[in-house]
Amino acid sequence: xxxxxxxxxxxxxxxxxxxxxxxxxxxxxxxxxxxxxxxxxxxxxxxxxxxxxxxxxxxxxxxxxxxxxxxxxxxxxxxxxxxxxxxxxxxxxxxxxxxxxxxxxxxxxxxxxxxxxxxxxxxxxxxxxxxxxxxxxxxxxxxxxxxxxxxxxxxxxxxxxxxxxxxxxxxxxxxxxxxxxxxxxxxxxxxxxxxxxxxxxxxxxxxxxxxxxxxxxxxxxxx
Numbered sequence: 261x262x263x264x265x266x267x268x269x270x271x272x273x274x275x276x277x278x279x280x281x282x283x284x285x286x287x288x289x290x291x292x293x294x295x296x297x298x299x300x301x302x303x304x305x306x307x308x309x310x311x312x313x314x315x316x317x318x319x320x321x322x323x324x325x326x327x328x329x330x331x332x333x334x335x336x337x338x339x340x341x342x343x344x345x346x347x348x349x350x351x352x353x354x355x356x357x358x359x360x361x362x363x364x365x366x367x368x369x370x371x372x373x374x375x376x377x378x379x380x381x382x383x384x385x386x387x388x389x390x391x392x393x394x395x396x397x398x399x400x401x402x403x404x405x406x407x408x409x410x411x412x413x414x415x416x417x418x419x420x421x422x423x424x425x426x427x428x429x430x431x432x433x434x435x436x437x438x439x440x441x442x443x444x445x446x447x448x449x450x451x452x453x454x455x456x457x458x459x460x461x462x463x464x465x466x467x468x469x470x471x472x473x474x475x476x477x478x479x480x481x482x483x
Contacts, residue, residue: 265292272325273311274429281460355423366397
C-alpha cells in the first residue's frame, strides 16, 4: 500500500494525487509539514520536500513529483498521461515544467509564503505588494493557457495529459489562496471547471489548511 507524505496545499503532492487517482492507484495520506518535519520524514527524503511516496511492504520510497509520475507512467498501463508521438510527449513534458517551475515560482510559491507560511510559521502579516505581483503574473500565465485552449482540446493536445494535471494542481492552490482572478479568462476558467468536476479532483476541494480558509467559490464546481 502506498502512503503519500504531503500537506493539503502542496501543489506537487496534488499533482501526484491526481495522477494516481486517474490511474486507479490506491494510496493513503500522511500529513507532513516540511517546516515541522520529524526525523522519520527526513530519513525518507533528505531534501525535506513533499511529496514522498512510501510502500513499507516493498521497502520502496519515491521522491520528487515528476520522478513519481514518470515511475507510474512506466509501471501502469492504465490512463497514460505522457502519451503520443515523441514530439507530443516532449510537448507534455515542456508544459509540465512550465507549471512546475515557472507558475510555481511566479505565483504559487509567493502565495504560499505570504498567506500560509508567514501566518503559520512566522506569525507575520502578508506583504500586499508581493501578493499583487503574484496575481499579475498569474494573469499572464492564464493568458497563455487561454491561447493553448483556443488551439487544442487540452493543454498539450487532443487528450488530457500530465500537463493538465500539473496545471490544475498549481492553479488549485493559488485559487485556494485567493490568487486567481478569472476575469477575461473564459477559456481557462471553463477548462478548470471541467477539471473540478472530475472524481480525481473532488477530494482536493474538500481539504482545508489549518486556520486558512479559501474563497467561497473555491469548492463550487462552477466557481
